[in-house]
Amino acid sequence: MARRVDLQLYETAKVMAKMQARACVISRITGLSIADTRKIWHDEMGRSSPSGQQPNDDQWFLKSPLRRMHGALILQLYARAQKAMPPHAAFTHAYYHYARLTAGLAPRSTWQGDPAFRQSEDDYVIPFLRAHFLTLLYTDETLSDGQRKCNLQTRRCKSCGTLYLGHVEEVSSKCPICVAQKK
Ligand SMILES: [Zn+2]
Incomplete structure (x- = not known):
């Protein structure tokens, strides 16, 4: 066994x-x-x-619109996978689906066969190591005074409905794509 x-x-x-x-x-x-x-x-x-070095910067995930969108996607996939399988399998499963879903952004030359399997860490918007770090640090739990334990927060864009990662103190209620397009 x-x-x-x-x-x-x-x-x-x-x-x-x-x-x-x-x-x-x-x-x-x-x-x-x-x-x-x-x-x-x-x-x-x-x-x-x-x-x-191991990643230790939670702000890295907010530094580009793509990272914000992809970060929220990884967290969603992981939350779903956690309900169905043991921890080691859940993250791998979630990351595999993330990589497949976002393969359109990676140049065709960066993968062979399965688009989830690329040539280097740089061929992913959020590499495996950072994605795993994100799932470790992210929580929706709050402290006794109601403050969030985590500075990052998954939000739904008021304009297009997409989920994205924001900072708890950010006032905008729109995703970075809608902000850029002034929707
Ligand atoms: Zn939007």
């Missing part, structure tokens, strides 16, 4: 690597060791996993 679960984790880890998830984040999500995830990465991709 334990063995079957392990195999599922390995298969999930391979899919993550193909979506350019770094070995460190794969290890964190699946509970597999770093040594295992580095090996999986190398076997699957034919090169070593990139490494580097």
